[in-house]
Amino acid sequence: MTTTKLYYEDAYKSSFSTKVIQKKKADDGRLFILLEETAFYPTGGGQPCDIGTINGVNVVEVVEVNREIRHYVEEFPEDNDVFCEINWTRRFDHMQQHAGQHILSAAFEDVWSYKTISFHLGKEICTIDLEVPSITNEELEKAELAANRMILANHPIITKWVSQEELSGYNLRKELSVTDNIRLVIIPDIDYNGCGGTHPHSTGQVSGVKILGWEKQKKHIRIQFVCGARVLNQLQAKHAVIEKLTGLLNAPQEEMIQATDKMVKTSIELEMKVEELTNRLLQYEAKELVEEKDNKVIAKVFVRREIQELQQLARAIIHSENENRTETVIIFVVEQEDKIQIVLARTDNIEMNLNVALKEVLALINGKGGGKPSFVQGGGEKELPADEIVSKLKGMLG
Template identity: 50%
Template sequence: MKDLFYYVNSTMKEFTAQVVCTGIDKERPYVVLSNTAFYPTGGGQPHDTGWINNVPVVDVEKVNDEIRHYIDGPTNSVNGEVHGKLNWERRFDHMQQHCGQHILTAAFVELFDFATVSFHLGSELVTIDLNTNAITEEQLALAEQRANEIILENRPVETKWITKDELSQYPLRKDVAVEDDIRLVIIPDFDYNGCGGTHPPSTGQVSALKIMGTEKMKKNIRVHFVCGQRVLDQLDMRKKVLSDVSRQLSVPEEYSGEALRKVLTDVKKVEKALDEAQNVLLQVEAKELFEKSVSGIVAVTFENRTIQTLQKLGRAIVALHSEVIALLVADNGDKLQFIAARGENQEKSMKELSNAVLPLINGKGGGSDSFAQGGGEKLLAATELLEHMKKHFV
């Protein structure tokens, strides 16, 4: 493994090699080369992409002792001596993020003794899980500051192959998981770690590191961050969003947060006032429907009224008289919904009524003897469902 091009020179963008063999793996054609600069998925770092003789390489995996280059084309198009070319933008991005992860992880260890228990390099954000159940904004800021200090110092990023017996000579921040071909990635006087990934020759090429946020993950804290070009990409995206918000609020960008809070406060006030007004209207509607009741039963169909509205209206109706029964059905497009409610002196079971009519609409529902609700498919008209409900009281 020491002689693989991506280990010998991580900045190699193009190379020549011989085709050793070709094959098909689950309908995916692949090529094995005598040597390669294409990094296979492993150690938290995604695979490289690129081209072999202008044939796209879409995936790279290490299978046993083979590094398989899965191509988007027939294997007979690549034979003999071939020319490999990396998608360098993708590779360099992965190198920046992976090296940044080493730096940030070491910063958390140095400052707070928070070890990294897992690492994921995503297409937009990078995450590390720290073995702590709490972290402060101040700790995040200090770790970010320390990481960027190491980046700006442009320290060399060294790699070294050692044996198991030589491990004790290095202050590793965690135990290595392999017995042979142990590869160390070293940032002198800062971080010593066993790693099989690719990294830039110096920390300065990471450019910058920015922590984007955190979340609780079981007993750990997950830290989201970005490095290099991704910092600029995130800044550009956030600048566009902030500019759009600022423009819509008609305020300078620096006052957008305050203006947005005011808008949200006003919206909540309006929503509260609207809810109160709707409740008043429902009370008026309930009285009108009660006055039209027949034999103590209010039976009405509606179109496009939510089950929540039916619930409020039904409770308002039965609150007007202890003997009244409210049967309300709504035709809501491709489904029917209903409620059945009774006054406090009524003895008829609304739950029994619900259980009796639910099979008619292949529906589901629940409730109690005093109040039940349900809904299902529109297998009959709303008026027909209402008639079936009324028959329960004949």
């Protein structure tokens, strides 16, 4: 028995009574039921399914498989006579987004002759892919303006079932993928499109469309947009961010760009000064460590020191010692909260592969690492005290 599709008879139907035809378990163990008739829209055509309840039991997914509309439920309802309720907020949101997509695609084609080749209705943001290799802000703005004018004009949105022979009477925006059960969604003089989704009765109910951005997608352009209530949600979210930034920057909205630009420039200048001062401090530290050198070995244990900084310190020492043609081996061991890190380095006038010593020690602390024969780094677990690791490395390298 085929389920009657009430969502095609009335997209605004949010509740209905019907009978359960069958209760089944899918191959993956999930439970689903078949109904005599349903207003639950199944996933398809870029539009997600409806959710809701059947006799109070949650419907978590609706899909059509081999002309069988499966309502996946958390448990089977006890009775076969059931009352069904659709999550109307979700349904109407999908109606707004889907109709908005038709309108936006029509606008891109009317204004710029850019064809839409795919559509995705996401939980928060929708996308269309345009059959063009690039796009400009001017093109986006003009298409968005044209789309919102279509919405404001409050054109009717009509659905119609037609035969293959009747199609020649309609100027379809794209070629159909089906040859029977053809359903057209028509916005007179604006858009004629084969579509199985749910839509409002007029463009005015879409409320508005806003393009949020775009990205290159292979040889096409993907446009991100929202319609209806989602436009207000985006506006509210962005307004909250601006309100927060207004306080942080101590600047009104109209001066926020200048204030942010000034802050970024100041931040870059400060970072450069910090880097310069850090380099100076490392040079002083390098000189102190060279003075503490024991024979040819500079060995030290650090606590919670950034490994990148110690690599920089080791390079500064080796550079200076190479210029002085002095034989030097560096052993730095860092104790972090939950791990040990090691940096080993040597001057060019010493013939040894530091990877050999490093791997021998890393094997004791379940570690990993490596590098060039003259400069290596690695780390592992706190299986041994840092002083003991230094002692072992001194014995191998000293």
